[in-house]
Amino acid sequence: MAKNVGILAMDIYFPPTCVQQEALEAHDGASKGKYTIGLGQECMAFCSEVEDVISMSLTAVTNLLEKYKIDPKQIGRLEVGSETVIDKSKSIKTFLMQIFEKFGNTDIEGVDSTNACYGGTAALFNCVNWVESSSWDGRYGLVVYAEGPARPTGGAAAVVMLVGPDAPVAFESKLRGSHMSHAYDFYKPNLASEYPVVDGKLSQTCYLMALDTCYKCLCSKYEKLEGKQFSLSNADYFVFHSPYNKLVQKSFARLLFNDFMRNASSVDEATKEKLGPFSTLSGDESYQSRDLEKVSQQLAKPLYDAKVQPSTLIPKQVGNMYTASLYAALASLIHNKHSELDGKRVVLFSYGSGLTATMFSLKLSEGRHPFSLSNILSVMNVAGKLKSRHEFPPENFVEVMKLMEHRYGAKDFVTSKDSSLLAPGTYYLTEVDSMYRRFYAKKPADVTNCENGSLANGH
Amino acid sequence: MAKNVGILAMDIYFPPTCVQQEALEAHDGASKGKYTIGLGQECMAFCSEVEDVISMSLTAVTNLLEKYKIDPKQIGRLEVGSETVIDKSKSIKTFLMQIFEKFGNTDIEGVDSTNACYGGTAALFNCVNWVESSSWDGRYGLVVYAEGPARPTGGAAAVVMLVGPDAPVAFESKLRGSHMSHAYDFYKPNLASEYPVVDGKLSQTCYLMALDTCYKCLCSKYEKLEGKQFSLSNADYFVFHSPYNKLVQKSFARLLFNDFMRNASSVDEATKEKLGPFSTLSGDESYQSRDLEKVSQQLAKPLYDAKVQPSTLIPKQVGNMYTASLYAALASLIHNKHSELDGKRVVLFSYGSGLTATMFSLKLSEGRHPFSLSNILSVMNVAGKLKSRHEFPPENFVEVMKLMEHRYGAKDFVTSKDSSLLAPGTYYLTEVDSMYRRFYAKKPADVTNCENGSLANGH
Numbered sequence: 001m002a003k004n005v006g007i008l009a010m011d012i013y014f015p016p017t018c019v020q021q022e023a024l025e026a027h028d029g030a031s032k033g034k035y036t037i038g039l040g041q042e043c044m045a046f047c048s049e050v051e052d053v054i055s056m057s058l059t060a061v062t063n064l065l066e067k068y069k070i071d072p073k074q075i076g077r078l079e080v081g082s083e084t085v086i087d088k089s090k091s092i093k094t095f096l097m098q099i100f101e102k103f104g105n106t107d108i109e110g111v112d113s114t115n116a117c118y119g120g121t122a123a124l125f126n127c128v129n130w131v132e133s134s135s136w137d138g139r140y141g142l143v144v145y146a147e148g149p150a151r152p153t154g155g156a157a158a159v160v161m162l163v164g165p166d167a168p169v170a171f172e173s174k175l176r177g178s179h180m181s182h183a184y185d186f187y188k189p190n191l192a193s194e195y196p197v198v199d200g201k202l203s204q205t206c207y208l209m210a211l212d213t214c215y216k217c218l219c220s221k222y223e224k225l226e227g228k229q230f231s232l233s234n235a236d237y238f239v240f241h242s243p244y245n246k247l248v249q250k251s252f253a254r255l256l257f258n259d260f261m262r263n264a265s266s267v268d269e270a271t272k273e274k275l276g277p278f279s280t281l282s283g284d285e286s287y288q289s290r291d292l293e294k295v296s297q298q299l300a301k302p303l304y305d306a307k308v309q310p311s312t313l314i315p316k317q318v319g320n321m322y323t324a325s326l327y328a329a330l331a332s333l334i335h336n337k338h339s340e341l342d343g344k345r346v347v348l349f350s351y352g353s354g355l356t357a358t359m360f361s362l363k364l365s366e367g368r369h370p371f372s373l374s375n376i377l378s379v380m381n382v383a384g385k386l387k388s389r390h391e392f393p394p395e396n397f398v399e400v401m402k403l404m405e406h407r408y409g410a411k412d413f414v415t416s417k418d419s420s421l422l423a424p425g426t427y428y429l430t431e432v433d434s435m436y437r438r439f440y441a442k443k444p445a446d447v448t449n450c451e452n453g454s455l456a457n458g459h
Numbered sequence: 460m461a462k463n464v465g466i467l468a469m470d471i472y473f474p475p476t477c478v479q480q481e482a483l484e485a486h487d488g489a490s491k492g493k494y495t496i497g498l499g500q501e502c503m504a505f506c507s508e509v510e511d512v513i514s515m516s517l518t519a520v521t522n523l524l525e526k527y528k529i530d531p532k533q534i535g536r537l538e539v540g541s542e543t544v545i546d547k548s549k550s551i552k553t554f555l556m557q558i559f560e561k562f563g564n565t566d567i568e569g570v571d572s573t574n575a576c577y578g579g580t581a582a583l584f585n586c587v588n589w590v591e592s593s594s595w596d597g598r599y600g601l602v603v604y605a606e607g608p609a610r611p612t613g614g615a616a617a618v619v620m621l622v623g624p625d626a627p628v629a630f631e632s633k634l635r636g637s638h639m640s641h642a643y644d645f646y647k648p649n650l651a652s653e654y655p656v657v658d659g660k661l662s663q664t665c666y667l668m669a670l671d672t673c674y675k676c677l678c679s680k681y682e683k684l685e686g687k688q689f690s691l692s693n694a695d696y697f698v699f700h701s702p703y704n705k706l707v708q709k710s711f712a713r714l715l716f717n718d719f720m721r722n723a724s725s726v727d728e729a730t731k732e733k734l735g736p737f738s739t740l741s742g743d744e745s746y747q748s749r750d751l752e753k754v755s756q757q758l759a760k761p762l763y764d765a766k767v768q769p770s771t772l773i774p775k776q777v778g779n780m781y782t783a784s785l786y787a788a789l790a791s792l793i794h795n796k797h798s799e800l801d802g803k804r805v806v807l808f809s810y811g812s813g814l815t816a817t818m819f820s821l822k823l824s825e826g827r828h829p830f831s832l833s834n835i836l837s838v839m840n841v842a843g844k845l846k847s848r849h850e851f852p853p854e855n856f857v858e859v860m861k862l863m864e865h866r867y868g869a870k871d872f873v874t875s876k877d878s879s880l881l882a883p884g885t886y887y888l889t890e891v892d893s894m895y896r897r898f899y900a901k902k903p904a905d906v907t908n909c910e911n912g913s914l915a916n917g918h
Contacts, residue, residue, distance in 0.1 A: 005593075097640050114548075125594070126585045189868070353548065409651065436648035
């Protein structure tokens with residue numbers, strides 16, 4: 001069986017168009033700090049009318065193959081996790097096959113995995129399992145997480161990962177706990193609308209309850225396996241699904257509360273004393289208690305700064321990326337801590353409303369070029385991408401959103417084809433014809449390269 | 460690694476309400492034989508207003524667990540393949556978690572896999588790979604294929620399979636060829652509508668082209684592995700995705716034409732002579748040639764009767780079951796040939812528009828009770844289920860379809876709650892509330908059992 005299977009390489013794409021949360025607060029007439037402190041968000045990327053979930057995915061996959069010099073014929077599996085539905089039958093994966101058909105490679109397994117923000121995690125597990133299975137043919141797997149335009153909390157991005165053996169980001173496959181349950185916290189039953197039905201309070205309780213259950217499950221599996229207790233001290237970093245940063249702060253504090261309730265030896269006396277008064281709360285009371293939330297977050301702050309903060313950059317700067325959110329957080333960790341990650345354990349928590357959730361563990365090592373943490377850092381170029389964005393005033397952002405709403409599920413229109421704000425090599429939407437068929441073009445990779453090949457339509 | 464991983468057990472559910480294709484021809488004013496000979500279909504099951512994709516899935520999963528005496532805590536993975544979208548975010552899998560939550564089992568991986576009629580095949584592969592992977596925890600996997608109400612060609616069913624090692628229906632995992640490509644043959648971009656955009660002629664060409672490519676890929680892999688040629692003579696049965704039976708007849712004839720073009724030693728002189736005139740056709744010409752279609756079907760007829768016909772029963776009697784169609788065909792084969800299947804090789808072809816396709820191979824053995832072909836035969840009780848159906852005149856069928864169209868994506872209604880036509884133990888839809896939340900009840904399993912537990916809503 002293939003060993004140390006995991007993430008060999010990754011890249012992230014987000015639109016170069018963004019709006020500051022502080023400006024948005026003022027524009028929306030919201031109280032000062034509502035988005036920036038209340039939600040913990042700083043900036044939000046959004047798709048202009050020439051970008052969508054397909055164009056961003058095409059860009060991300062093409063970039064990864066080029067930057068890591070992967071022969072498209074060496075891909076044996078391609079899976080997509082997305083919550084952005086543009087067709088109820090045809091998968092996003094089939095759009096991406098255009099990249100591989102050109103090279104004569106159509107023998108590529110995998111489709112789209114769907115459940116709210118969790119679909120991408122299912123896709124990643126599927127890809128890893130494939131490499132470990134008897135049906136693996138020695139080629140690489142690709143996992144794409146793509147969202148946008150995404151409502152209601154905004155944000156848009158595509159993350160792509162190359163999966164194979166001997167990976168610098170390897171799965172500890174026995175350290176994994178899931179919680180899956182029937183809930184109506186956030187769902188999209190109105191098929192004609194881009195907006196979900198949301199029960200905000202229920203959704204947060206569901207998230208925290210799933211977090212508790214997954215953490216207990218992972219702890220219990222670790223203890224069976226290793227014969228000793230698992231607590232926050234046994235992992236170097238924690239990475240969370242991040243619809244907004246405030247929930248990440250709450251989540252980590254909740255794990256500390258779990259350690260306290262489990263009487264973990266790593267919990268110090270001061271923490272025990274301050275959390276003592278909350279030990280008699282029922283489960284439901286504990287999810288609602290503002291006091292517990294405040295006290296536990298204060299107590300968790302130093303650990304949060306060390307173990308969580310490094311993974312929060314991109315989610316705070318780009319907004320809710322749905323399926324891509326957890327992996328954009330992982331990208332942030334690699335961006336911020338690349339040289340200190342060798343030998344480190346990272347625990348991730350993936351959540352999708354409805355609901356499906358898993359907590360799982362990765363073991364990091366520097367790896368060997370091109371599949372090394374330092375090369376991933378350099379390819380992703382997170383700082384460069386954040387720096388070169390174009391800030392829109394809220395008025396213009398709202399205008400774009402209105403146009404996008406109008407175009408949701410629409411046919412028979414051409415876009416402005418204005419790619420001036422896009423980076424070289426970026427795909428963009430040019431037309432949706434009367435049969436709803438979507439057409440894309442690619443901005444030339446550089447000035448000396450005049451290829452501007454429109455992607456042909458399907459057969 | 461777990462060995463001989465595959466299908467340990469299966470069951471099939473289809474609505475007890477059906478309409479004869481011959482009566483439908485007359486009612487629609489179609490020429491006599493258009494549906495029965497032209498499409499090769501005999502009868503069509505349809506969902507009455509109390510059944511839908513969720514209720515059928517709940518019924519199928521519950522039945523399998525009960526009939527094979529599987530402890531719900533012994534399920535570690537549950538995946539759904541479906542093309543029937545009732546929510547763009549919440550997966551069908553989460554609805555099915557209600558069955559397992561009651562038993563305290565929420566640690567069940569997997570979500571929904573989506574690409575037209577192929578999603579279920581992806582789910583099955585994922586489940587088998589999981590059992591072979593390092594993340595397998597020794598428990599069983601469940602795969603559910605569910606469709607209905609399904610448009611435009613009708614049909615509705617749910618098939619469920621239990622996956623694990625030492626299976627009577629085991630995967631030959633190296634014998635597999637896929638063809639995945641970007642095509643607009645059948646797709647559903649109008650999210651508000653239950654109807655697809657279909658290019659009928661393109662769709663059939665795409666299907667046959669994908670069939671050719673997958674077969675060539677599988678043949679080439681077999682030849683590399685075994686050092687000898689693969690042809691129709693190397694498999695005992697061929698099972699096809701079956702939107703309508705006529706396409707299955709065409710498909711098998713196409714494989715014979717492939718063997719002829721590949722100069723397979725199994726092709727006899729008479730066949731070579733009669734297919735000779737078509738050997739110079741271009742690929743595209745060969746897909747369009749009515750003469751080739753006719754001649755190759757005639758030549759393939761004896762082989763078709765022996766190797767394909769036994770798998771066509773349920774698809775002809777129930778109609779297009781989308782993701783479930785291929786596995787209803789496999790169920791038909793087990794139903795018709797159960798005692799002759801030990802040691803036999805079955806080659807399956809799965810197709811989903813958009814497009815994704817795989818041809819793969821299974822090796823059958825009798826197995827050991829309860830996971831034996833004879834027990835699968837007895838649990839499925841295909842003949843009993845077909846016999847106890849209620850035939851509706853076309854007028855009543857059309858009336859139901861109108862109501863269902865009206866209710867597509869609707870909220871705030873109660874159904875008749877009339878379960879009189881349903882078998883004992885069947886789940887049915889009672890209400891969709893103002894928040895689009897769906898409620899189901901279960902018809903008591905038998906007269907002595909008065910349990911009629913409404914399934915509670917999610918948290």
